[in-house]
Each structure stands twice: as C-alpha cells, then as structure tokens.
Amino acid sequence: MEFWRATTRRTYQVHGERKTISILILGLLSLYLLRGVDCNRRKVKVSHSFDDHYSAISCREHTASLTDFGGVGDGKTSNTKAFQSAINHLSQFQSQGGSQLIVPPGRYLTGSFNLTSHFTLYLHKEAVLLASQEVSEWEVIEPLPSYGRGRDADGGRYISLIFGTNLTDVIITGANGTIDGQGASWWQKFKNKKLKYTRPYLIEIMFSDQIQISNITLLNSPSWNVHPIYSSNILIQGLTILAPIVPISPNTDGINPDSCTNVRIEDCYIVSGDDCIAVKSGWDEYGIAFGMPTQHLIIRRLTCISPDSAVIALGSEMSGGIQDVRAEDILAINSESGIRIKTAVGRGGFVKDIFVRRMTMKTMKWAFWMTGNYGSHADDKYDKNALPVINGINYSDMVADNVTMAARLEGIEGDPFTGICISNVTISMAAKAKKIPWTCTAIEGLTSGVSPTACSMLPEQVTNCPFPTDVLPIDTIEIKTCSCRTNYFM
Ligand SMILES: *[C@@H]1O[C@H](CO)[C@@H](O)[C@H](O)[C@H]1NC(C)=O
Ligand SMILES: *[C@@H]1O[C@H](CO)[C@@H](O)[C@H](O)[C@H]1NC(C)=O
Ligand SMILES: *[C@@H]1O[C@H](CO)[C@@H](O)[C@H](O)[C@H]1NC(C)=O
Numbered sequence: 001m002e003f004w005r006a007t008t009r010r011t012y013q014v015h016g017e018r019k020t021i022s023i024l025i026l027g028l029l030s031l032y033l034l035r036g037v038d039c040n041r042r043k044v045k046v047s048h049s050f051d052d053h054y055s056a057i058s059c060r061e062h063t064a065s066l067t068d069f070g071g072v073g074d075g076k077t078s079n080t081k082a083f084q085s086a087i088n089h090l091s092q093f094q095s096q097g098g099s100q101l102i103v104p105p106g107r108y109l110t111g112s113f114n115l116t117s118h119f120t121l122y123l124h125k126e127a128v129l130l131a132s133q134e135v136s137e138w139e140v141i142e143p144l145p146s147y148g149r150g151r152d153a154d155g156g157r158y159i160s161l162i163f164g165t166n167l168t169d170v171i172i173t174g175a176n177g178t179i180d181g182q183g184a185s186w187w188q189k190f191k192n193k194k195l196k197y198t199r200p201y202l203i204e205i206m207f208s209d210q211i212q213i214s215n216i217t218l219l220n221s222p223s224w225n226v227h228p229i230y231s232s233n234i235l236i237q238g239l240t241i242l243a244p245i246v247p248i249s250p251n252t253d254g255i256n257p258d259s260c261t262n263v264r265i266e267d268c269y270i271v272s273g274d275d276c277i278a279v280k281s282g283w284d285e286y287g288i289a290f291g292m293p294t295q296h297l298i299i300r301r302l303t304c305i306s307p308d309s310a311v312i313a314l315g316s317e318m319s320g321g322i323q324d325v326r327a328e329d330i331l332a333i334n335s336e337s338g339i340r341i342k343t344a345v346g347r348g349g350f351v352k353d354i355f356v357r358r359m360t361m362k363t364m365k366w367a368f369w370m371t372g373n374y375g376s377h378a379d380d381k382y383d384k385n386a387l388p389v390i391n392g393i394n395y396s397d398m399v400a401d402n403v404t405m406a407a408r409l410e411g412i413e414g415d416p417f418t419g420i421c422i423s424n425v426t427i428s429m430a431a432k433a434k435k436i437p438w439t440c441t442a443i444e445g446l447t448s449g450v451s452p453t454a455c456s457m458l459p460e461q462v463t464n465c466p467f468p469t470d471v472l473p474i475d476t477i478e479i480k481t482c483s484c485r486t487n488y489f490m
C-alpha cells in the first residue's frame with residue numbers, strides 16, 4: 001500500500017516540475033494510470049511484519065492477525081465479524097498453548113466482541129479500535145446479579161465493547177495501542193435521559209481468573225472504562241485512561257474492581273469525568289444476597305485527575321463488602337477528593353482494613369471524604385436495617401496543597417465509622433478555604449501529626465497508622481517476556 005502511495009505521489013511531482021503546455025493531456029493520462037494503480041492496489045496486498053516483545057502472565061503458541069480474518073483498518077469498515085470469527089477460530093487452541101490475536105496498525109471500527117480463554121489480544125502501537133456508534137451493534141444483556149438492574153436504567157444493559165465471561169488466563173495488552181469508545185453520543189443520551197438501557201463499558205470481564213490488562217490507552221468510554229467483576233488474580237498495569245473533564249463526561253470511571261479478589265493496579269495515568277478507581281461489590285439487597293466482596297487489592301503509582309470525583313472511591317455499591325485495600329504512591333491533581341468512602345443505610349456490607357499512604361495531593365476540594373448518606377438505591381425494596389460496617393481505615397504520610405477543606409467525615413448516626421487512623425498528614429489550605437477545615441459526625445478514631453488539627457472525634461495520639469507488611473499472592477506472580485512476531489497483509 002505504501003509503495004503505491006509513493007509511486008502516485010512521484011507521478012504528480014514529475015508533472016508539476018515540467019509545466020508543459022500539454023498538462024491537460026498528461027493529466028488525463030495520469031488519471032488513466034491512477035485507475036490502473038487503483039485496480040492493482042485492490043488486488044495486491046502488501047506483506048508487512050513486526051516483531052514486538054511484551055511482558056505477560058502467559059505467552060502463546062499460536063498467533064494470528066486480525067487482517068487474516070478480513071479486518072480492515074480504514075476507520076469505516078465494521079470489524080465486528082472479523083474480531084468474532086478470529087476469536088472463534090483461535091479458541092480451538094485453548095488447550096494447545098493458547099493464542100494471540102494481533103491488531104496491526106490502522107483504525108478499526110468495531111462493535112462488541114467476546115474474548116476466549118488462554119488468549120491475548122495485542123494492539124500494535126499504531127492500532128486504534130473505534131467503538132461503533134450503531135446502537136444495533138450493542139447487544140442488550142442481563143443486569144449484573146449483584147446490582148439487580150442497570151445503573152443508568154431499569155432492566156438490561158448494553159454489552160461492553162470487549163467482553164469476557166467464565167474465562168481463564170486472558171490478556172489485553174499492546175505497545176500502548178488505543179481503544180476509543182467514541183462515547184460522546186452516549187454521554188448526550190445519558191444527559192438527555194434518552195437511554196433505554198445502561199451504557200456499555202469499554203472492557204468488562206466477569207467470572208474469570210488470571211486476567212491481565214496492560215499497556216494500552218483507553219479514550220472516551222461511554223461509561224466505566226475497565227470493569228473486572230466476580231473475578232480473581234487480576235493484573236492491571238500501564239493504562240492511560242482519558243475522558244473529557246470539560247464538559248464532564250458522566251460516569252467515565254477509570255478502573256472499577258467489583259467483587260474481585262487479588263487485584264493489582266499499578267502505573268496508571270487516569271483523567272476521568274468520575275472516580276479514577278472505584279472499588280465496588282454490588283448494590284443494596286442484590287449485593288447483599290450475592291455476597292461477594294472485593295478484597296486483597298493493591299493500588300500503586302497512580303496519577304489521577306478527577307475534578308468532579310475521587311481519586312480512590314470505596315463504594316457507593318459496596319454491599320458485598322470491601323476488605324484489605326492497600327494503596328500507595330498516588331499523585332492526585334485537581335480532584336474533588338483523595339479517598340472517599342461512599343455508603344448508605346440499606347447497603348449492608350462492610351469497608352474494613354483500608355490502608356492508604358504516600359498520597360500527594362495538589363488542588364483538592366476535600367483531602368478525605370466519607371459519606372454515610374449517599375442514597376442512590378437500586379429500588380425502594382432495600383432493607384432499612386441493613387447498616388454498613390465501616391472499620392479500620394488507616395491513612396498516613398501525605399502532603400496536600402491548595403485544599404478547600406481538609407476532611408468531611410460523615411458516618412451514620414447509630415452506626416459510626418470506627419477505627420479511623422490518620423497520621424503524618426500535612427494539608428495546606430487554599431486561599432479561599434473553608435473556615436473550619438474538618439467536619440466530623442458519627443466517626444471514631446485518632447490522628448497523629450496531622451495539620452491542620454483534626455476534629456475532636458479524632459484526638460491526637462502519638463502513633464504511626466499501620467500499613468501491612470505481608471506480601472499478597474498477586475504481587476509474586478511470574479511475568480514472562482513474550483513475543484508476537486507476525487506477518488500480515490494489508
Ligand atoms: C509496559 O510498558 C513499559 C514501558 O514501555 C514496560 O516497561 C513494561 O514492561 C510494559 N508492561 C507490560 C505488562 O507489558
Ligand atoms: C458474548 O457473550 C454474551 C454472554 O455470554 C452473549 O450474550 C453474547 O451473545 C456473546 N456475543 C457474541 C457476539 O457471541
Ligand atoms: C459462569 O460462571 C457462573 C458462576 O460460576 C455461573 O453461574 C454461570 O452459569 C457461568 N456462565 C456460563 C455462560 O458458563
């Protein structure tokens with residue numbers, strides 16, 4: 001393809017230099033020649049190759065290119081069928097060393113497709129997946145059992161762009177290739193209350209084990225970006241996630257681990273219209289009945305810009321419980337809050353053993369925020385006696401600048417949030433800061449070396465709030481160097 005482009009360009013240049021009076025004739029001649037070139041171009045596909053190396057939890061025996069299955073990277077042709085048939089074909093290698101599907105350079109328009117086990121989707125650095133704007137390309141699937149209904153509307157939800165369920169060993173990676181959700185029309189429909197079903201996510205993987213999502217860029221998701229749910233042993237590394245913040249793109253959360261165990265999120269850069277990381281585990285009576293917590297979660301080396309929401313949110317859907325979250329080395333810029341716990345009467349569940357240290361915050365509304373009256377119920381059948389248990393929240397070694405209010409900590413009357421420990425935190429207030437830097441209701445705990453001085457419910461006591469020293473299994477998984485050498489025709 002490139003060869004033919006070059007030839008055509010040269011033809012034009014030669015004509016331009018000569019400037020003969022018979023330019024018209026030459027022009028017609030070149031038009032005729034061009035037709036020939038065009039015909040040839042359709043017939044002759046040029047072979048390309050590349051040889052990339054990448055880090056992964058498993059390497060694969062079998063490799064194919066999307067273009068082997070009719071993939072066309074012209075930004076216009078739908079590749080939904082190409083993806084589906086490629087992955088259907090490659091699924092036969094599940095027990096024969098697994099397979100990888102390479103997406104070569106190009107812009108590939110596509111609707112939703114499903115992943116398979118022992119499978120890697122690899123995006124070349126110049127590959128862009130463009131989510132289809134045709135609503136008919138988005139199948140409507142059942143609501144999540146732990147939510148009971150869609151988040152945007154009652155009933156079902158549009159399937160995610162990249163979807164997988166009941167899988168083992170699945171990888172989405174690349175040399176920073178891009179997935180563009182083209183979400184603007186979805187945001188508009190959401191704002192105008194024109195949605196019949198809940199908006200799709202970019203990537204959702206359910207009921208799966210051994211998941212890696214790394215080194216790709218996600219743009220303009222219709223709603224949440226990455227949603228692992230009911231899954232375990234999840235490695236998320238090196239993601240760049242960007243969504244417009246002016247005007248805000250609604251609910252474009254970055255990464256939402258939901259009822260998942262053993263999760264490691266690191267080295268991500270997220271600009272979001274909602275929370276950068278939102279840890280979840282189901283909604284009210286549906287989440288309580290499903291009863292699957294998110295636990296053993298590591299978040300480290302995250303940079304987040306979230307003007308409208310939190311850098312790390314716990315909840316608001318936390319009815320299956322959230323336990324053992326370890327977050328460290330976080331840079332928060334121009335965000336509403338650093339860490340926010342969101343819950344409500346009716347949620348049930350718990351948020352406990354939460355540890356956050358070394359968070360640097362620049363321009364924040366609240367450094368710390370806890371909200372016991374978040375509301376937002378799935379329906380009015382929630383149990384008014386289902387009180388959430390919030391206990392064992394440790395924050396330490398932080399510096400925050402240009403903060404409007406240090407903390408707004410609101411537990412539930414009769415159900416206080418307990419075991420709160422905040423140590424070695426220096427918060428510099430903004431010129432236009434609130435007069436009272438801390439407001440506290442229904443909370444219990446202590447502070448140590450915190451300025452400005454906290455509220456009386458968190459008395460000063462000399463201590464270092466703990467951070468776990470044991471190593472989680474997700475931190476010791478073996479990473480291999482894999483190669484994806486391939487020839488493809490375009
Ligand atoms: C992601 O990219 C970085 C920088 O290029 C590299 O060091 C790292 O190994 C890659 N990670 C994975 C999981 O491929
Ligand atoms: C993908 O999987 C979901 C859930 O199993 C199913 O409803 C959907 O039809 C599948 N999509 C395709 C294209 O096979
Ligand atoms: C996937 O796994 C879940 C939980 O084990 C099970 O309820 C469901 O039926 C499975 N779905 C499929 C399509 O196998």
Ligand SMILES: *[C@@H]1O[C@H](CO)[C@@H](O)[C@H](O)[C@H]1NC(C)=O
Nearest residue numbers: 175176177216217238240242
């Ligand atoms: C990946 O691409 C994004 C968007 O173009 C860019 O901002 C980011 O720096 C890139 N990351 C790497 C590691 O190259």
Ligand SMILES: *[C@@H]1O[C@H](CO)[C@@H](O)[C@H](O)[C@H]1NC(C)=O
Nearest residue numbers: 353392393394419420421446
């Ligand atoms: C800190 O975390 C530990 C472990 O979860 C918890 O027991 C404790 O209540 C927390 N807060 C304080 C004040 O130590």
Ligand SMILES: *[C@@H]1O[C@H](CO)[C@@H](O)[C@H](O)[C@H]1NC(C)=O
Nearest residue numbers: 358359396397398399424425
């Ligand atoms: C307090 O926190 C700051 C900023 O994270 C850190 O540099 C310092 O070492 C901490 N001090 C102690 C005594 O841990």
Ligand SMILES: *[C@@H]1O[C@H](CO)[C@@H](O)[C@H](O)[C@H]1NC(C)=O
Nearest residue numbers: 362363364402403404430431
């Ligand atoms: C401080 O925050 C305000 C918004 O609250 C912002 O307009 C201003 O630019 C920030 N100043 C600095 C020095 O970052």
